[in-house]
Amino acid sequence: MSSHSGSGLHFSPERNWMNDPNGLIFYKGKYHLFFQHNPFENVWGNMSWGHAVSEDLINWNELPVAIACDDSHAIFSGSAVVDYFNTSGFGTLENPAMVAIYTAHKHDDSHQAQALAYSLDEGLTWVKYEGNPVLDLQLNHFRDPKVMWDRTTEAWLMTVVLPKERKVSFYSSKDLKNWAHLSDFGPVGATDGDWECPDLFPLFVDGDESRTKWVLLISINPGGLTGGSGTQYFIGDWNGKEFIADDVRTNWLDYGRDNYAGVTFNDVPNQRRVFIGWMSNWEYAHSFPTSPWRGAMTLPRELTLITKDGKISLAAKPVAELENYLGEKLTAGNKAELLQIMATISTSEGLSTKFRVTADAGSYFEFGYDAKSKSIFVDRSNAWNEIPSTHIHCARLTGDEKTFDICAIVGSASVEIFAVGGTLVITDLLFLSGVSRSVSFEIAEGCQPPRSIAVRAIAPRR
Template sequence: MRLPRASAVPVVLAMTCAWGLATPGHAQSGRDEPYRPQIHYTPERNWMNDPNGLVWYQGEYHLFYQYNPKAATWGNMSWGHAVSRDLLHWRELGVALPATEDEHIFSGSVVVDEHDTSGFGEPGRPAMVAVYTSAHPRTGIQAQSLAYSLDAGRTWTKYAGNPVLDLGSTEFRDPKVFWYGEGRYWVMAVALPTARKIAFYRSGDLKRWEKLSEFGPANATDGIWEVPDLFELPVDGDPRRKKWVLVVNLNPGSVAGGSGTQYFVGDFDGVTFTADDVVTGDEPPPGHVFADFEGQDHGGWTVDSDPDLAPAPSATPPYEGPCPASRRSPVTSAAAWSTASSATTPRRAAWSHPGSRSASRTSTSSSEAGGIRTGTGPGTAGRPRVTCSPTSKVRRSEPAGPPPATSPRPCRTAAGPGASASRSSTPSSAPAPAETP
């Protein structure tokens, strides 16, 4: 459960135009609203955030998520529910676990209890069991609770013995539960946020839990630790070589500010998670560096129009300045993303050992690449391309003149096709308008 920060910009969606959108119990037939994401799942209206209980059952992918059914702001935290057969087209089913005056439903996970270890199931009808954090508004106490469904998640019954794990703490949330086949028991990874720790528990029936161990603090600890995950992956696709991955989310504490995610690769023996590399100082852990953007040469990546490498193509050195106004379409405008809330698209995970042939280097965003993005996007041929990020500076081709003050919102411009690293014999009369892809 990602708790909101007072300074955070609300991320919400509150649109109900009659364009064949997803409505409770009905599949979405179109997404013609200008600010609604086309691929990412969004509910018909109101606030959503953390995805919870991602599970495949009876021919459907189930997506549960943190949801406020009453308003377009954080609050009344409940679990929304949607299903899909292809992970792209979703049918919203409405609220699965609603908040009450005494209990808000924070993040957690869902398992299919195929062996009926909990006793919630019936012959031929294994139970879907939700393991979630009960947050009690009056006391602030956070504890782990259960609910179960016998009709593929359409209706839910809360376990009468809730909570099943209670430390009397106000910082104890986000249980991720999975079946540990080697030991034939359930394992829970749950966050101790302000302690920057992940605690591990085991259970044979999902009702009674025994503590196994703790991991942390380690590596990034500027923000509180939330929403953990623990899973095993084959190395380079080899089922005989496997590693465990512990995912820990931060709020805040990201490299670029705000919330973020870190992960640890290591081993889990059913009791203790041991990371292969833990940073103990300012130096990065040992390993193979695929791309380094901290040096002077950007790790061999090409950066056009960088005055540290060569003059700008318009015959005058670029200088620092404010981020130019962009000409974005309504769909990708800043206003759209500051008022949209969505779940991310599915991704297939794999682990590649450093130095293996399947390993590759990929830059996914300007913030991850130290503010540098090279090349051009659609509609930018022959014109500068600007990418804004907290760590980069603007590089624009302008007539010669004194450099103004450093921009409070810096950017970096990379030249488009046809640009050259050498001086041009004809200076540009004016800079071409810049676009943000």
């Protein structure tokens, strides 16, 4: 099966329902994307792990369902590792097992525990471990294990949530089967909903290999910044036992409505940290009028830590592999199905800058810089249907930049904005009529044109 997508850039299954990304891992030259999937219907249910692979994070090939639900349990979110040292005994040193660590969810909602499955053929077929579950607190809400090899302790580290208690728990294991509790983090930050899909990982600060900080992602639903789903993050230190945040105030990973449950890939070469999120919001995910598939992923993003105004911030940019799909530059008004818009915006005159992207049948959305609130914004009011939602989403500049960069990736049903070095991100779904898009620069009263602008077509392989 080949990948299908509403936009040709964002992975979605050929048919039926998809939500959270799971088991993101790089192995033998391929990126593996597993995902929450209903193999039978275009609505949530029968949760199983779908599977797709890519050599470049953009062009995906969908494979058969990897781990299917059974009569008693659904396969909820989790992660995957390659057990290179054969700590589990599932494989050999010559052919290490790919091991999925997932939440086994009882169909009557009475019980969630962590379970294992393993594959000896690069994720194509899976065997559920006969000793499941491997971590069971006898709870009905305990889920979303993210496992990685922790070089601090030379052991497996699991980051998992107690959703109703708004807590992240950390566990350690030498063999993936026996887990010891290390510590808990929370409740702090945004706590107005269930905590889900945690991810803990190290990053160099400003690319300096002598300075490492750890980032903890926590998705929350409801209670997100724009209502419904959202993802917060904390920056701090990991000492092998506990995560100590530098600041427990919430930082939002994305200021739009449609980036949820995102996690990062294990084992990407050159210590790159690549993130993918589910491009939707639980407030309207079920009513999104797509068929025969429903649900898409965000564009993969590379995460880095950068120092800005004396403070360390998490930055996200589209993965460099996207460059290979960028076509010719377009002049304003020229049309293309998928667009990259790059601009430099000046704030020094105190004027706003507004871009308008119009579909061939007349619907449009706007984005840019609002001088009054010193914010970047997306306004999708004129590119939506009757589904109830907020439509204007803003991210405030925190420094006193005289100029800043902005990059917009416009798909047929979405816009992803990366501004100020990727420290401000807005991801929004859209309803734009027709196929092709054109860009105009609205120099309305009180607005100024950008300092520089480049619009390019994006040409994904069909």
